[in-house]
Amino acid sequence: MTLSLEERWTLIDKISRETVTFGKYEHTLKDAIGELTVKPLTGIPVAIAIMYGFWSAFGSFAGTLMTDGFFVKLFDGYWLPWLQGAFPGQGSWLYSIMVDAGGLGGSEFVLSDTCFEAFGVLTSGIFVAIGVVLPAISIFYLMLALLEDVGYMPRLAVLLDTVLHRVGLHGYAIVPTILSLGCNVPGVAATRILETKKQRFIMMTLLAIFIPCGAQIGIMDKVVPALMGWILLYLIIGYFIFGYILNKVVPGKAPEFLIDVPPYRKPLMRNITKKIWGRITGFFKVALPFVMLGCAIVNVLYLLGVIQWLGDVLAPIFVGWFGVPKETAGPLVAAFLRKDLAVAQLSVINMTDYQRITAVVLVTIYFPCVATFAMMLKEGWKELIAAIGVLIIVVFTYGGLIHLIGIILGVAE
């Protein structure tokens, strides 16, 4: 037998009256601080402080200490020269793919000085994965795990609810967004907590297009630190503009629901280490092979002349529409496998600062990496195709817009 809604609540009322006593509850400091973090006037400074701490710790640990402090020295000073000498057959295909392409495309073979220039699977590939991305995601996931376990995320959701409603998303959309900053794959999975198909579709599309993952942010911070602010600004603005447009054109509803805010809790050391460990092992199993594979594929395509050909064919689009050098074609191919690798490859192409901003933004928005792609497919192939449609439109309009802004500002031509 089943009860009606009212009957059930009446029954619960009766039961709880007999079994539960609510004692006097004192408002604690924790509750009062909790309230401060969700009210806009006080919550926004707190959010800024938390982002500040997040970013500062990220840069200090990944950039200053690990990558610049030790890994660059290790890879450029020891690993690269040693491999250049020890690996047989300088100038051969295998050598170019695995170790050092020696100034790809150029007529003369010159040994590279840094692991960024070498392009080899065992040099650039391993350096990017271990030397840059691994420290970045380690610290990133530590901070993320702290935010998750303390219970800050739902509060951020409440705080941002009004803003996100403008783009047809619920405040809770910030949760998938933040998870995506670690990796887009769990971010896409987390869209399941949104209620309607419309919300899920908008969210998934925005994540795949505009949110760079931790690996990518790590390498961006290494190769274009001075331009980070601009790149992130363009991505955030894009997220909102296209969120707004999608909300207008995608049919369906975007209903409200109440966000359940849990109390702040002290994070458990055991849980934090478990999470980080899980994610780092995941990195070695999934990301590392993809970085190396991506490196190999791009190198092969270079040697076959495919990339140069692609660059020439697409030159009008690259140069004319986006305002970036045609060599960008290479990194864009790599971007499909791993975006971090693509950004690393962009860094050695000769271009102006504004072109670099544009190029990095393009790499970010241009296509989700394979892992994200697979995850989106799991959520529904119709949505995936629609998302790709949106993506193509976004890349062309937004890429063109950024170029246009550059022309207006007088920093592009």
Place this chain on the structure above:
Amino acid sequence: MGHPNVGKSVFFNRLTGANVTESNYPGTTVDYTKGWMKIEGEDVELVDVPGTFSLDPKDKAEDVAVAMLHETRDVKVISVIDASKIERGLYLALEIIEEGYPVVIALNMWDVAWDKNIRIDARKLEQILGVPVVPTTAISGEGIKELVSRLKDIQPVEVDDIIANAGGLT
């Protein structure tokens, strides 16, 4: 089964030794995970599901949980309730009981309820509902042993009996 963020995944990890993500926000788990635990030397399959507010799913994650329950009629349900928000937790528990599933109730976050000066007479609750009710604190492991020990002898109960025990619906 239980509402989001009540500690289901903590239970699951403790009981099966699995590594499902536990976080302090609702909606951490969005897919089900199966695992094995031992009860008195016997292997028993345990499933961790996303949190849901009722058996009438509102989103895709809740869908997964409810579908999992309905697909497998022949199951026992550990209904995890946040003891500091017991009423809404009972709502879902009652729904599950009404559908005829054998249920054991874990009054989790017992420590939190205690700190908030909420006192629950678990024994009396058990008498009224006719299903085992065990106070637990999943993160420290308190009550988990008892919960497991009572899993084997749970039976479906009639909601009419519950109403009678509670003294009618008026």
Place this chain on the structure above:
Amino acid sequence: MTVQSQSQLQSESSSTAAIYFAILGIVTTAFGLADLLVTAGGAEFVYGTAILEIPNDIFRGGWGGLVVLSAGLFYLSGAKNIGEIHQFAKVAMGSILIWIMAGSDIFAMITESIPGGEDGSWFNTLDGFLAMYAPPYAPAVLLLPFSLVVLYYIYHRD
């Protein structure tokens, strides 16, 4: 929730606290403003015998200055009637912001002090290591000891 049931700070210690945090609030606000002005001005600022160093980059001076300024305003708005829990929470929040800022700055110093630098050996020399911790300090680091006073009040509230 009712307010009158809350444990009040004893009145005399409460007025000391109010004065203390009001002053700290004024100093913190001033530091925050100085941060922002220096950043807007563009040149780094080092005070006298090199105790205080105000950063001038957009991130540390600009965003960081904004956080320090907010911390100051939290102190100021919470100092009045500090025995009341919601007011006290603002003061506590002011200190938390300072801890985030100072924590970031100190962590940055630590990470800079360990490696040996581009041409040096793997690790820094002991002298070089220690030199990193010498003054001048960023505003939040200077404010850190004074912000810790809030802990005393948190533990002595009841």
